[in-house]
Amino acid sequence: MPGEGLEPSWAQGPADFESAASTNSATPALGPQHAPTGVRVKQGLPQALRRAIIASMPSAFRRTQPWDALLTEMDRALFFVFCKQPSSRPYPAEGVQDARPLTQAERRLSAALMRVNHAGEVCAQALYEGQSITARDPAIAARLRKAAEEEADHLNWCRRRVEELGGRTSLLDPFWYFGSLAIGMTAGLFGDRWNLGFLEETERQVEAHLDGHLRRLPEADRRSRAIVEQMKIDERGHAELARSLGAAELPDPVKTLMRLAAKVMTTIAERI
Ligand SMILES: [Fe+2]
Numbered sequence: 001m002p003g004e005g006l007e008p009s010w011a012q013g014p015a016d017f018e019s020a021a022s023t024n025s026a027t028p029a030l031g032p033q034h035a036p037t038g039v040r041v042k043q044g045l046p047q048a049l050r051r052a053i054i055a056s057m058p059s060a061f062r063r064t065q066p067w068d069a070l071l072t073e074m075d076r077a078l079f080f081v082f083c084k085q086p087s088s089r090p091y092p093a094e095g096v097q098d099a100r101p102l103t104q105a106e107r108r109l110s111a112a113l114m115r116v117n118h119a120g121e122v123c124a125q126a127l128y129e130g131q132s133i134t135a136r137d138p139a140i141a142a143r144l145r146k147a148a149e150e151e152a153d154h155l156n157w158c159r160r161r162v163e164e165l166g167g168r169t170s171l172l173d174p175f176w177y178f179g180s181l182a183i184g185m186t187a188g189l190f191g192d193r194w195n196l197g198f199l200e201e202t203e204r205q206v207e208a209h210l211d212g213h214l215r216r217l218p219e220a221d222r223r224s225r226a227i228v229e230q231m232k233i234d235e236r237g238h239a240e241l242a243r244s245l246g247a248a249e250l251p252d253p254v255k256t257l258m259r260l261a262a263k264v265m266t267t268i269a270e271r272i
């Protein structure tokens with residue numbers, strides 16, 4: 001029947017990315033598909049024409065189906081793994097000069113460490129997404145998505161620095177993404193307090209990991225250091241956000257397990 005079921009977001013009259021995202025909880029906050037929030041989009045087709053096209057579609061195409069959510073996740077994964085993400089904040093290395101030209105060995109080491117950080121940010125996007133899918137309180141899901149936007153800056157910065165250093169991102173990024181998505185969804189199934197507890201512990205471990213990188217990065221590589229230092233500040237903020245929202249303290253064995261999983265990921269990503 002004409003007008004039956006849900007309309008696709010492009011058919012909902014004048015809209016912007018933010019309103020499109022808010023109408024569908026399965027749509028990432030980085031809307032159609034992933035432009036920064038606050039950017040207005042001109043609708044390409046007149047309203048009457050859009051409605052006529054919808055009316056002519058079989059009803060199966062006008063209702064949200066389970067595979068819509070699956071396709072949204074696939075689209076999101078492809079975007080975060082293979083595309084350059086928009087950054088909402090200035091590049092921390094902008095205007096920062098290395099102490100001296102880096103040697104070949106220093107460039108290789110820095111590129112490897114920044115590749116690990118990029119892979120970690122791919123994981124962060126998937127964890128936040130997974131956790132927001134299974135979060136019970138919509139307000140918490142919304143905060144998780146908001147924090148994920150800030151993490152998108154980190155992805156952008158790490159990718160940019162890896163490229164400046166002549167390196168490449170991890171070949172296993174798709175694997176990191178889907179593994180982390182499954183872990184994030186699982187964490188959410190335990191309830192919001194544990195979900196937030198998992199987030200807080202993840203962020204605390206990332207902060208400690210970044211401290212380790214600040215010790216390993218060549219002293220002369222001031223551009224990478226500027227990026228890592230800003231990320232460290234942000235990660236601490238995410239941990240404090242989780243705590244303020246009511247995170248539960250995870251049992252020590254779970255923390256140890258998380259540390260082991262992170263160690264496996266960082267060790268592999270430094271090489272592949
Ligand atoms: Fe991050």
Ligand SMILES: [Fe+2]
Nearest residue numbers: 203234235238
């Ligand atoms: Fe974070």
